[in-house]
Amino acid sequence: MNFKLTDEQVKRRGEFFAVCRELEKVKPPNWVGIEAMYRGDECWEFHRHCAKEFGKRGWLALAWPAEYGGMGDMMDKVMFSEARGYHGIRGMDVFGVQMLAPTILHAGNEEVKRRFLPPIASAEVMWCELWSEPDAGSDLASLTSTAIKKGNEYVINGQKIWTTGAHRADWGFGVFKTAPEAKKHHNLSFLLMDMKTPGITVRSIPYMTGNPAYNEVFFDDVHVPAENIVGQENGGWAVVNILAGFERSGIDQVMSMVRGVEELVKFCNETKRGGQPLSKDPIIRSRLAQLAIEVEAARTLAYRIADLQNQGEMALMDASAGKVFFSEIGERLAFFATDMLGPYGQVRHSKWAPLSGLWEDMYQECFVTTISMGTNEIQRNIIAWYGLGLPRMK
Numbered sequence: 155m156n157f158k159l160t161d162e163q164v165k166r167r168g169e170f171f172a173v174c175r176e177l178e179k180v181k182p183p184n185w186v187g188i189e190a191m192y193r194g195d196e197c198w199e200f201h202r203h204c205a206k207e208f209g210k211r212g213w214l215a216l217a218w219p220a221e222y223g224g225m226g227d228m229m230d231k232v233m234f235s236e237a238r239g240y241h242g243i244r245g246m247d248v249f250g251v252q253m254l255a256p257t258i259l260h261a262g263n264e265e266v267k268r269r270f271l272p273p274i275a276s277a278e279v280m281w282c283e284l285w286s287e288p289d290a291g292s293d294l295a296s297l298t299s300t301a302i303k304k305g306n307e308y309v310i311n312g313q314k315i316w317t318t319g320a321h322r323a324d325w326g327f328g329v330f331k332t333a334p335e336a337k338k339h340h341n342l343s344f345l346l347m348d349m350k351t352p353g354i355t356v357r358s359i360p361y362m363t364g365n366p367a368y369n370e371v372f373f374d375d376v377h378v379p380a381e382n383i384v385g386q387e388n389g390g391w392a393v394v395n396i397l398a399g400f401e402r403s404g405i406d407q408v409m410s411m412v413r414g415v416e417e418l419v420k421f422c423n424e425t426k427r428g429g430q431p432l433s434k435d436p437i438i439r440s441r442l443a444q445l446a447i448e449v450e451a452a453r454t455l456a457y458r459i460a461d462l463q464n465q466g467e468m469a470l471m472d473a474s475a476g477k478v479f480f481s482e483i484g485e486r487l488a489f490f491a492t493d494m495l496g497p498y499g500q501v502r503h504s505k506w507a508p509l510s511g512l513w514e515d516m517y518q519e520c521f522v523t524t525i526s527m528g529t530n531e532i533q534r535n536i537i538a539w540y541g542l543g544l545p546r547m548k
């Protein structure tokens with residue numbers, strides 16, 4: 155692993171942090187939590203504004219080949235994510251920039267690259283991921299929504315579920331059955347579609363935090379041009395696997411935890427309970443120290459994943475390991491914070507809410523990343539089989 159940065163990269167890292175620091179100062183008041191951008195129009199507009207600011211600077215295309223507007227490598231992208239994570243600025247469409255763009259670069263034909271990469275780089279188009287279905291999550295290949303080719307189009311029917319941000323997204327990428335009679339894993343295609351196409355209906359799933367981030371999406375005879383395919387017809391499973399590796403990288407999550415630990419340390423130093431600063435409580439000290447160790451280890455693992463991807467590796471085992479490790483630290487951190495904050499930790503919209511109510515929200519949201527992007531049980535299966543060479547379980 156080689157973490158030596160060039161002078162130019164060091165300078166760019168400073169710029170990433172400076173711009174994100176300024177954006178953090180003007181974030182909307184209810185900008186809180188993992189899915190902050192879906193907390194109403196003001197948050198969405200702020201998210202788009204940040205994304206466009208980054209797009210203008212070329213930062214959404216950092217690790218792309220120069221011919222498509224790239225200006226750096228995976229380490230630049232990692233540093234940019236660090237800055238966004240630390241300052242709590244999403245400002246990057248994870249679906250478009252983090253997942254779809256590198257997948258198109260690997261598996262898309264030239265026309266798909268020329269058509270879809272520029273609006274991702276400029277943040278003109280925001281995306282959502284249309285994969286999971288009511289009866290197909292972990293076992294995604296058992297999905298039943300169909301895309302049947304008729305002339306120069308696919309006609310889609312079926313339903314997706316848990317589609318994060320479908321109500322805000324301009325376009326969606328999804329996987330559908332294009333050869334219903336063919337063998338599992340050999341019957342799927344990866345398609346791109348305008349979310350305003352007639353026949354698409356998006357319905358919000360009421361969620362416990364009150365943040366309307368997640369949706370069901372229904373397809374009734376939705377016509378999608380055949381040229382919107384990525385990869386080969388019926389070869390969608392290979393594209394799914396490419397995208398999954400990019401989906402599970404996650405340094406911004408790690409950096410938001412670095413910031414979380416820092417703020418908890420400050421809170422402990424400034425807050426007294428029973429006449430004593432919390433920072434002198436031996437249990438709090440010990441748990442915070444343990445979390446700091448884990449967060450630092452997570453940061454190193456995130457760098458390793460980026461380094462492997464920089465060398466052109468898919469880093470499947472490492473990405474799965476990172477996904478499990480980061481999400482479970484996120485849970486431990488949220489559990490610790492709400493324990494330590496006591497009853498006030500359960501308050502958000504109030505002057506009594508400590509640390510702007512962040513941990514009330516995180517407590518309810520922290521499990522999300524243990525499920526989305528493939529559950530942690532599935533990641534452990536991948537590590538056991540692909541990483542450790544243990545027999546594959548059906």
Ligand SMILES: Cc1cc2nc3c(=O)[nH]c(=O)nc-3n(C[C@H](O)[C@H](O)[C@H](O)COP(=O)(O)OP(=O)(O)OC[C@H]3O[C@@H](n4cnc5c(N)ncnc54)[C@H](O)[C@@H]3O)c2cc1C
Pocket residue numbers: 282283284285286288289290291292293315316317318319368522525526527528529530531532535548
């Ligand atoms: C908040 C949230 C946001 C999401 N966002 C999106 C999105 O934007 N787009 C999208 O397409 N999907 C999204 N998802 C869906 C997510 O990818 C699925 O929920 C996930 O893959 C699990 O699938 P499932 O819910 O069908 O659970 P199931 O697959 O039914 O799993 C149920 C339980 O069984 C376990 N299990 C299943 N199979 C195995 C096995 N072989 N070995 C061991 N354990 C197993 C699982 O780990 C889990 O604990 C989101 C989910 C959530 C909760």
